[in-house]
Amino acid sequence: MRNPLRLAACTTLCLAWATCLAGVEVTIVDRVFDRTSGAPAKVEIPFTATAGPATLFLAAGGAQGYDSTLQNIVLIEINGERLLPLIRIDRDTAPVEREVGLLGGENLLVVEMRGAPGTGVRLRLVQSFDGQIGSDTVWSGDVHVDGPATVLPDAVLTILPGTRVAMAHYRGYRNPERRLHFIVKGGIVAEGTAEAPIYFTSDAEIPQNGDWSMLRVINPTGPVRFSHAIFEFAQQGLNIWSGQNVEIRNSVFRWNNWEGIYFESSSTAEMDGCNLVENGYNGLAAEQFNSIDMQNCEVWRNGTSGIHVDASEVEIRESLVHDNGAHGLSVDDNGTLRAYGVASYDNSAFGLGQGQGTNLVTVSNFVSHGNGAGDIQGSYSVLNTGYHAPSSVDLGFQPDMTHALGYIPSDPLLDRYMYVYPDDETRQIVRKIGAGLGLTWSVTWDGTYLWTATVNGKIYRLDPVTGAVLQQFDAPGSQPWGMTWDGTHLWVVDFAEKRISKIDPATGIELNSYPTPDPAGGCKGVTWDGTYLNVMGWTSPKIYRMTTSGVLIDTIDVQMGGNAGGIAWDGSHFWIPAGKLMKVDVQGNIVGWIYPASEGTWDMSWDGQYLWATQRTNENWSDDKLFALKILEVQPPLP
Numbered sequence: 001m002r003n004p005l006r007l008a009a010c011t012t013l014c015l016a017w018a019t020c021l022a023g024v025e026v027t028i029v030d031r032v033f034d035r036t037s038g039a040p041a042k043v044e045i046p047f048t049a050t051a052g053p054a055t056l057f058l059a060a061g062g063a064q065g066y067d068s069t070l071q072n073i074v075l076i077e078i079n080g081e082r083l084l085p086l087i088r089i090d091r092d093t094a095p096v097e098r099e100v101g102l103l104g105g106e107n108l109l110v111v112e113m114r115g116a117p118g119t120g121v122r123l124r125l126v127q128s129f130d131g132q133i134g135s136d137t138v139w140s141g142d143v144h145v146d147g148p149a150t151v152l153p154d155a156v157l158t159i160l161p162g163t164r165v166a167m168a169h170y171r172g173y174r175n176p177e178r179r180l181h182f183i184v185k186g187g188i189v190a191e192g193t194a195e196a197p198i199y200f201t202s203d204a205e206i207p208q209n210g211d212w213s214m215l216r217v218i219n220p221t222g223p224v225r226f227s228h229a230i231f232e233f234a235q236q237g238l239n240i241w242s243g244q245n246v247e248i249r250n251s252v253f254r255w256n257n258w259e260g261i262y263f264e265s266s267s268t269a270e271m272d273g274c275n276l277v278e279n280g281y282n283g284l285a286a287e288q289f290n291s292i293d294m295q296n297c298e299v300w301r302n303g304t305s306g307i308h309v310d311a312s313e314v315e316i317r318e319s320l321v322h323d324n325g326a327h328g329l330s331v332d333d334n335g336t337l338r339a340y341g342v343a344s345y346d347n348s349a350f351g352l353g354q355g356q357g358t359n360l361v362t363v364s365n366f367v368s369h370g371n372g373a374g375d376i377q378g379s380y381s382v383l384n385t386g387y388h389a390p391s392s393v394d395l396g397f398q399p400d401m402t403h404a405l406g407y408i409p410s411d412p413l414l415d416r417y418m419y420v421y422p423d424d425e426t427r428q429i430v431r432k433i434g435a436g437l438g439l440t441w442s443v444t445w446d447g448t449y450l451w452t453a454t455v456n457g458k459i460y461r462l463d464p465v466t467g468a469v470l471q472q473f474d475a476p477g478s479q480p481w482g483m484t485w486d487g488t489h490l491w492v493v494d495f496a497e498k499r500i501s502k503i504d505p506a507t508g509i510e511l512n513s514y515p516t517p518d519p520a521g522g523c524k525g526v527t528w529d530g531t532y533l534n535v536m537g538w539t540s541p542k543i544y545r546m547t548t549s550g551v552l553i554d555t556i557d558v559q560m561g562g563n564a565g566g567i568a569w570d571g572s573h574f575w576i577p578a579g580k581l582m583k584v585d586v587q588g589n590i591v592g593w594i595y596p597a598s599e600g601t602w603d604m605s606w607d608g609q610y611l612w613a614t615q616r617t618n619e620n621w622s623d624d625k626l627f628a629l630k631i632l633e634v635q636p637p638l639p
Contacts, residue, residue, distance in 0.1 A: 024129040024149055027142040028054070032061065033074070034120040035113035042112045048160055049127060050137045051104030056083065057124040059095035073115040076123070079107055102127070104138075133186075139163055144203060149182050153221045156187035161228070162196035166203035169211035169233075173421045174595065176579040179235070181213045187222020190229050194250075194397035198226075202233040209280065209409040210257045210417040214239045217246070226251050230399050236262055237279070243267045250396045254278050255405040257417060258619075260302070263290040263312070265521075265539075270294075275395050277301050280409030281619055283324070286312040288496070288522075294319060298393040303410040303620050305330040306347065309337050311357075311496055317387050322346050325408070325620065327353035328371065333478045333496050336360040341387030343367040354378035356457055356478040365389065410620040419599045419617045426594035427581075427631055430610060432624035433467030440614040440625045442483035442525070442566065444490070445607040446505070451490060452614060452626060453480035459492070459508065464607070467624070473508025476501040482525035482536065482566060482603060486548065491533060493526045500526060500535065502548070514550030518542070525566035525603055527574070536567040536576065543567065543574065543588070556588045566603030568611065575611060577601035583634055592634035597627040 028047050058074070076083045078100055111123060129137070131145075134152045140160040146168045151157045159165065170178040182200070192198035202211035214236040217224055220243050229251040231237030237256040240246055246269035253260025253276045260279040263269060263286040271294045276283030283302040286292050287310040294316040299306035306324040307314065313336040321328040321344040328344030331337040332355030341364065344351035351368030354361065354377045361380035367389045368375035407414035423429055434440055439455040450464045453475050461471035477494030484491050490503040493516060500523075502512040516523040521539025528534070532553060535544040543556040560578050568575040573591065574584040581601065583592040600616025610628040617623055 023131045023147055024133075025144045025146070026127045026129070026139050027124060027144070028127060028140055029109060029123060029125040030142065031124075032120055032122045033111050033113055035115050035117050037117045040112055040114045042110055045109040045111070047107050047109065047125075048105060048138050048140055049102040049107050050139075052102060052127070054100050054102050054125055054127045056098045056100050057095060057126070058098075059122050061120055061122045073113070073119075074121050075110075075112040075114060077108075077110040079103060100125075133157055139165070142166065144168070145180060145182060148177075148180060151184040151186040151188060153185045156189065156222045157184070159188070159190035159198055161192040161198065163190075163192075164199045164201065166199075166201055167212035167234075169202045169204040169207065171208075171211065171418065173418060174424075179210075179213045182215045184215070184217045184220055184224070187220055187224060188217065189223055189225045190227070191225060192228035194228060197228040197230055197397060197399060199230045199400075200232070200234070200237075201230070204233075207233040207403055208416050209233055209255050209405060210235050217241065217243045219243070223247075228397060230254070231256065231260065233405075236260075238262070239264070240267045240269065241265055243269070246270070249273055251275075252277070252395065252399050253283065254399075255409065256280065257409050259283070259285045261285075262287075263292060264288055266290060268292070272296055273393070273396060274298075275393070276306070278405065278408045279303065280415075282306065282308040282330075284308070286310065286314055288312065290314075296390070296393055298395075299328075300324065301408060303408050305349075305353070306344075308332070309335040311335055314338070315340070317341055318390055319343075320390065320393055321351075324348065327351070327377075328368075329353070330355065331359045331361060333357045334359060338362045338383075339366050340364040340383070340385050341366075341389050343389035344371065346370040347372065349373045350375065350377045352376045352380070410618045412621060415618070417599075420615075421595065421598055424595055426633055426635055427597070427611075427629045429597050429627055430630045431465070431628040432626065433462060433464070433628075434614075434626040435467065435624045436622050437625065438622060439616065439619050440602070441479070441481050442492070442603040443612050443614045443626060444483045444485045444527075444605045445612065446485045447487075450605075450607075450612060450626065451483060451485070451505075453483055453492065455619075459483075459490070459503075461505070462626070464628075467626070476503065476510040476513070481538075482523065484526045484528045484533065484605075486528045486533075491526055491528070491548075493523050493535060495522050495524055495538065498522050500533070500546075500550075512550075514546075517544040517546065517552050517555075525576075527567045527569040527605070529569045534567060534569065534574065536565065538565070541576075541578070556586070558582075558584055558588045559590055566601070566614075568604035568606050570606040570611070575604050575606070577604065577613070581611070581613070590637045592636060593638070594629075594631060594634060597629055 143165045216239040225247045227249045236258040237253040238261045242265045248271045250273040258281045260276040267290045276299045280303045283299040285308040290312040292314045297319040304326040306321040309331040311333040315338040318341040327349045328347040329352045334357035351371040364383045364385040440452045450462045477497040479496040481495040482493030524538040525536035532545045541558040545554040580593040598615040
């Protein structure tokens with residue numbers, strides 16, 4: 001059942017039960033019991049739970065039809081303790097609600113219908129959690145997550161076979177915090193079976209891509225294991241950040257806006273028997289020093305590349321990679337890719353494509369055909385192994401296809417997700433330029449012209465009215481994620497190479513460079529305030545004030561949670577994208593905000609009249625991605 005009955009939504013069902021709970025609701029049992037003919041029979045239901053309180057709800061009603069003129073009597077026990085006396089409950093009787101205590105581990109529910117044949121009851125057993133899971137916890141049945149949920153360090157969440165974790169969906173733009181993250185800082189063990197897989201999904205009656213944010217594992221302290229799990233209808237299915245020894249087996253990643261699975265910052269993982277299909281961007285991406293081992297996987301019909309390796313190491317064996325929107329396999333930024341016994345075919349670009357840097361590519365029994373740009377791009381070596389491409393990949397089970405999306409997210413005609421937002425009371429979109437440049441990572445204003453750096457590693461000088469390209473040259477690194485103008489020179493922050501470069505704007509020559517001030521998490525944005533370079537951290541909300549000779553002068557802690565991104569200076573305040581576009585004073589306090597113009601603000605710059613923002617919209621599209629925003633009314637800080 002895609003939309004499990006729950007209390008948290010405060011719908012008609014809440015009113016019927018006269019209770020509405022909040023946070024995370026785990027419906028362990030939701031079942032109708034009918035009194036049939038013959039002697040009364042006990043129904044025993046074993047279940048696993050977390051030690052603590054639960055709520056039992058009981059109301060009249062049966063699957064066989066209900067005759068209210070008949071006597072309806074029920075006996076209920078949990079772990080040998082009778083919870084209620086033999087009671088008569090009918091349609092004129094208010095639903096019964098009773099708090100019960102559950103054991104940690106195995107429990108036993110016993111229900112015996114003793115009334116007249118033809119009667120029935122509906123019983124629900126629910127545990128409630130506040131979203132901050134600080135001790136070992138077990139989920140089973142139907143789980144509804146109605147707010148941010150975090151497994152705290154040293155706690156382990158175990159999700160039992162057959163569990164459906166349904167995230168409350170959100171499709172607007174005014175309350176980005178309502179697009180829910182499910183965060184794991186401790187451990188998670190979600191191991192389903194072929195007969196009873198586990199779903200991480202949307203709670204919408206008709207779900208769509210982007211209904212919830214992602215399951216994000218950040219520096220986990222415990223085990224991270226998934227088996228027979230399905231990740232669907234999120235912005236990004238599974239996001240692993242600095243996770244070690246991650247195990248993912250026989251799992252499906254589908255119908256997510258961005259990647260099906262994304263690895264970042266020195267993660268290690270093993271994947272076996274997985275299916276990554278119809279995700280908007282790459283099926284899998286590994287960026288920044290990860291080591292991923294894959295075998296027996298099928299990666300197909302994703303919006304860009306099937307597998308993208310960026311400054312990371314991936315080995316894939318005996319797998320199929322096909323019908324993807326760009327390369328089948330892609331390696332970039334000094335990455336390492338080993339493809340042994342892999343068939344990469346019918347992809348739009350290369351079967352195996354290479355980008356910037358010195359990449360190490362080794363293939364063995366690599367089968368490639370029908371790819372739009374050719375078989376293998378760039379240099380590679382060949383190794384003799386016993387691995388061969390399979391004719392098919394058996395996932396081991398058939399996931400539910402009742403709500404198949406029917407398109408690949410990012411389809412320009414069919415995609416229903418809101419990528420570009422309407423004008424509102426906080427800001428107006430007065431101009432859009434940059435069509436055809438692709439994803440623009442950074443932006444700055446030099447007093448006359450607009451400069452931007454794009455995903456292809458190019459820097460462009462643009463006419464700010466027409467968007468015409470007036471000049472272009474190569475960026476000094478592969479990921480120019482921040483850019484500013486000091487009155488004479490361009491400064492570019494390269495995220496991947498963790499350096500800030502001084503560039504002659506006339507020639508594009510790098511005149512000098514310095515390490516970015518956060519060597520661990522890296523930096524994303526930079527802005528000039530007339531005296532200093534203000535470099536924005538990526539993994540932590542810090543502004544590093546530097547001289548043009550690379551000396552760190554000061555650090556400003558911005559009073560916001562999580563990572564931020566780009567940064568702009570309007571002459572008195574900083575602007576930082578963090579869901580909303582935050583106005584920040586020089587002490588790091590948020591003094592106001594406006595709504596962003598579209599999905600994914602990467603960087604910003606102030607031209608004296610407008611706030612220019614470079615937007616993701618959808619990374620696959622060649623639309624205008626540089627927006628000039630007229631600020632109408634800055635909203636007060638959130639409480």
